[in-house]
């Protein structure tokens with residue numbers, strides 16, 4: 511327990527009203543249903559509801575203070591007022607949940623965040639650090655993986671997870687900063703010493719409106735979240751890279767640009783091998799030949815971004831390159847699920863954007879002798895504009911396209927499929943993901959390759975408000991057996 515005064519000192523403009531500084535704080539919550547006596551409640555205006563409407567309920571449940579806009583009505587508890595209550599709440603809560611792992615880094619970008627945080631975690635571990643990652647796969651350490659549902663559930667869960675990791679002896683942590691998380695101040699308050707940008711392409715425009723706003727949401731990572739004197743690892747091969755580098759320079763962060771156009775970690779060459787690829791990498795004036803055991807240009811890019819983060823946080827480049835040769839595949843990212851009876855390899859990948867789909871198909875192309883069969887759908891209650899674009903990418907790059915269901919959520923699955931089909935003339939539509947997977951595998955010959963895209967590691971299919979058990983890898987094995 512801590513006193514409210516010490517938690518807000520220097521953060522909140524106004525002095526706490528009479529006696530407020532001595533109030534004992536027992537915890538933090540942003541949902542009134544999680545308030546207990548002594549909780550500080552963050553009341554935020556949301557997309558669905560206004561959290562300020564729950565202030566009376568939070569106070570009735572024992573909230574000691576409310577962090578909310580100055581206009582909010584607070585009676586019977588201390589009102590800590592700020593025009594940006596989400597930011598202030600994160601700062602105050604971080605003081606409560608401190609200490610955190612000593613070395614903390616964050617990754618943003620449309621695609622590649624989960625892969626990159628997972629690869630940094632592995633590199634750090636190989637270098638002898640106690641490391642963890644937080645993101646779509648949950649909270650991962652070398653001994654444990656706990657799923658959390660969302661990439662970044664909420665600020666209280668995030669800070670309490672980070673604090674729990676510190677208690678378990680974790681010294682190095684990498685986390686995913688999604689654009690929703692950044693816009694809602696869900697992943698901050700703690701010192702972040704390096705940030706990384708992977709790439710930017712169409713997704714989530716339902717939430718952000720347009721690409722410039724989406725870009726700005728992501729750039730908060732470098733503008734505000736990474737601490738003064740910190741580093742920025744920037745994937746240099748994206749059409750947005752130059753703009754990112756500009757922002758990083760303006761903020762005065764140390765830049766490590768990585769990729770084919772990168773100078774700090776330069777990818778000079780890349781040759782696919784049967785189970786991976788040989789990369790030629792220049793870093794710190796030396797040339798390294800790295801046998802990366804992961805396929806696809808996109809995985810090479812993520813591996814180098816992860817390497818950049820390890821270097822930015824003090825690791826020796828030569829040692830990091832040695833580690834890259836020993837990384838384990840990331841769950842559900844070009845994971846080889848099974849080889850069909852006919853002899854066709856079946857890959858599961860989490861591609862759920864047009865650019866992700868392009869990356870996944872291009873990764874498999876050099877490994878395909880016959881036809882590349884791509885199966886995917888699009889998630890319901892998400893950016894609708896990406897659907898025909900995903901269809902178009904697949905129709906252009908794959909030899910045979912099957913359009914099926916992803917997580918329809920509250921939408922009509924056939925309407926989602928129709929929107930995808932609109933971009934993919936010639937594609938076959940099969941409602942019901944299991945039936946579609948069975949058809950894809952049955953259709954594949956010995957020289958063909960099957961890509962099951964969109965759901966990666968997910969263990970359930972969200973239909974309406976029900977989550978039915980579903981795992982692409984398991985279903986693929988059942989259909990192939």
Ligand SMILES: CC(=O)N[C@H]1[C@@H](OP(=O)(O)OP(=O)(O)OC[C@H]2O[C@@H](n3ccc(=O)[nH]c3=O)[C@H](O)[C@@H]2O)O[C@H](CO)[C@@H](O)[C@@H]1O[C@H](C)C(=O)N[C@@H](C)C(=O)N[C@H](CCC(=O)O)C(=O)O
Nearest residue numbers: 540541542556557558559561564660661662664688690691
């Ligand atoms: C669009 C979005 O990001 N929504 C998230 C966000 O909602 P919001 O702030 O708009 O909240 P709201 O539901 O309108 O409620 C407003 C406030 O009232 C509070 N409340 C609400 C009801 C109540 O009874 N009592 C109460 O106190 C809520 O806790 C909230 O603080 O905050 C909520 C509480 O933390 C989240 O549950 C919710 O995630 C929804 C479920 C969601 O689907 N999010 C997805 C899109 C998401 O965030 N995905 C990204 C991944 C993106 C990527 O990596 O590509 C992620 O980081 O996971």
Ligand SMILES: Nc1ncnc2c1ncn2[C@@H]1O[C@H](COP(=O)(O)OP(=O)(O)OP(=O)(O)O)[C@@H](O)[C@H]1O
Nearest residue numbers: 620621622623624625646808859860861866869870
């Ligand atoms: N660097 C990259 N460039 C292009 N596509 C990529 C890249 N990295 C990953 N992808 C594609 O995106 C998919 C998801 O990868 P990953 O889970 O690492 O990304 P993410 O950013 O965490 O996604 P999410 O937004 O769902 O959390 C992969 O399965 C792949 O198809």
Ligand SMILES: N[C@H](CCC[C@H](N)C(=O)O)C(=O)O
Nearest residue numbers: 862888889892916917964965
């Ligand atoms: N983080 C992404 C994951 C999408 C995964 C896909 N299977 C879907 O349901 O759309 C999102 O929440 O938009």
Ligand SMILES: [Mg+2]
Nearest residue numbers: 623624646661
């Ligand atoms: Mg992710």
